[in-house]
Amino acid sequence: MKPQAIYAKIRQHLEGCSFLSANFDNVTEVPLAELEQHLPSYRYAVPVTAATVPRLSGVFDEVCERLKVPRAYVHGFVVPSPEVGACCRHDIKGHAVVEVQSGLVPFFSSCELAQVLGHEIGHFLLPVQPERLADGRPASWEDARISRHAELAMDRIGLVASRDVEVACRMLLKVSVRLPETEYNYDVAAFLEATAVGVAAPAGYIDACAQHPHIPLRLRALLLFAQSDYFHKIIGKKGGAPLAEVNATIAAELDAAVDGYVDAAIRESLTGVGSCLYAHAVVTGAKPQLPAVVASGLPVDPDQAKEMAKNWAALPEDAWVDAYKSDLSAHLQTAVLRCPRTLNQCLELLAEKFEGTGMEAKLIEVREVFAHIVSIVNR
Numbered sequence: 001m002k003p004q005a006i007y008a009k010i011r012q013h014l015e016g017c018s019f020l021s022a023n024f025d026n027v028t029e030v031p032l033a034e035l036e037q038h039l040p041s042y043r044y045a046v047p048v049t050a051a052t053v054p055r056l057s058g059v060f061d062e063v064c065e066r067l068k069v070p071r072a073y074v075h076g077f078v079v080p081s082p083e084v085g086a087c088c089r090h091d092i093k094g095h096a097v098v099e100v101q102s103g104l105v106p107f108f109s110s111c112e113l114a115q116v117l118g119h120e121i122g123h124f125l126l127p128v129q130p131e132r133l134a135d136g137r138p139a140s141w142e143d144a145r146i147s148r149h150a151e152l153a154m155d156r157i158g159l160v161a162s163r164d165v166e167v168a169c170r171m172l173l174k175v176s177v178r179l180p181e182t183e184y185n186y187d188v189a190a191f192l193e194a195t196a197v198g199v200a201a202p203a204g205y206i207d208a209c210a211q212h213p214h215i216p217l218r219l220r221a222l223l224l225f226a227q228s229d230y231f232h233k234i235i236g237k238k239g240g241a242p243l244a245e246v247n248a249t250i251a252a253e254l255d256a257a258v259d260g261y262v263d264a265a266i267r268e269s270l271t272g273v274g275s276c277l278y279a280h281a282v283v284t285g286a287k288p289q290l291p292a293v294v295a296s297g298l299p300v301d302p303d304q305a306k307e308m309a310k311n312w313a314a315l316p317e318d319a320w321v322d323a324y325k326s327d328l329s330a331h332l333q334t335a336v337l338r339c340p341r342t343l344n345q346c347l348e349l350l351a352e353k354f355e356g357t358g359m360e361a362k363l364i365e366v367r368e369v370f371a372h373i374v375s376i377v378n379r
């Protein structure tokens with residue numbers, strides 16, 4: 001069977017694991033391919049085979065079967081490390097390369113390992129990847145959000161692989177606590193109770209930058225997903241809550257935990273840029289262009305614009321231009337950290353509307369500052 005046909009079956013099987021932006025429509029290229037980029041790993045890492053690492057190898061077999069991925073497309077390797085971690089190499093295309101740190105193997109039961117491997121192979125099967133900085137962190141808050149959606153989808157694919165929500169939750173807890181069972185009572189309900197006060201606290205910068213949603217939310221999302229009709233069907237059970245309802249509940253919890261805060265912050269940044277351009281058009285007498293600023297999708301706060309214009313008006317000729325530039329670059333800087341793509345779309349739209357008007361040169365200047373800030377941030 002051709003990789004495309006195999007992938008179509010996988011997609012159909014795992015479609016219900018999609019969550020918000022982490023969905024199969026956003027996968028631009030079929031991940032399965034007859035490429036051989038995985039082969040050098042066999043020189044540099046320890047391959048997982050039935051003869052060498054039998055228990056782990058057996059888990060790989062079972063997980064592939066449950067995810068409907070041909071075993072030959074998945075390559076497991078052990079990486080010597082005391083850490084409890086695993087990753088799926090996203091720089092290797094065509095076949096999945098899953099690296100398991102050696103500290104993880106004895107720490108987990110086979111069913112817990114299935115949850116880990118399912119999650120990692122999920123990153124290969126549903127490769128919704130945010131843009132990243134050189135050090136691997138998401139390039140902006142927009143990207144971190146994509147990453148969080150993807151991680152929730154991967155936990156679901158993990159659950160399709162482990163088939164046991166208690167085990168899945170326990171694995172997540174174990175990886176975040178890392179104490180032996182003699183020292184820690186791995187009780188999910190007790191953990192959720194102990195963390196409730198933190199969950200109820202307002203979201204902030206750390207939440208917005210995080211690649212993974214916090215653990216209590218991941219546990220809640222898994223517990224809710226396990227009640228869906230989609231998951232019930234996977235494990236051969238009847239009934240369950242409609243998946244769309246389950247997704248809406250989880251999205252609302254995610255909104256309260258972080259996405260709502262991110263949306264408001266992004267709006268604030270865009271409003272800063274919009275108001276700044278608006279104030280500039282007012283001050284320079286380019287009033288006919290004001291509706292174009294508003295129509296670009298850049299929100300404008302008239303009071304904020306008025307305040308800026310008033311401050312600049314109080315300065316002598318040269319100084320006001322500097323003040324405008326400094327205000328603009330401050331707003332652009334936060335927008336680059338938070339929402340570079342949305343801002344870019346707005347500026348593109350604005351460029352069309354400003355073509356041939358007095359604001360065209362001004363906008364080119366704005367886009368140059370924007371591109372400069374992006375290049376500094378991404379360096």
Ligand SMILES: [Zn+2]
Nearest residue numbers: 119123151154
């Ligand atoms: Zn992950």
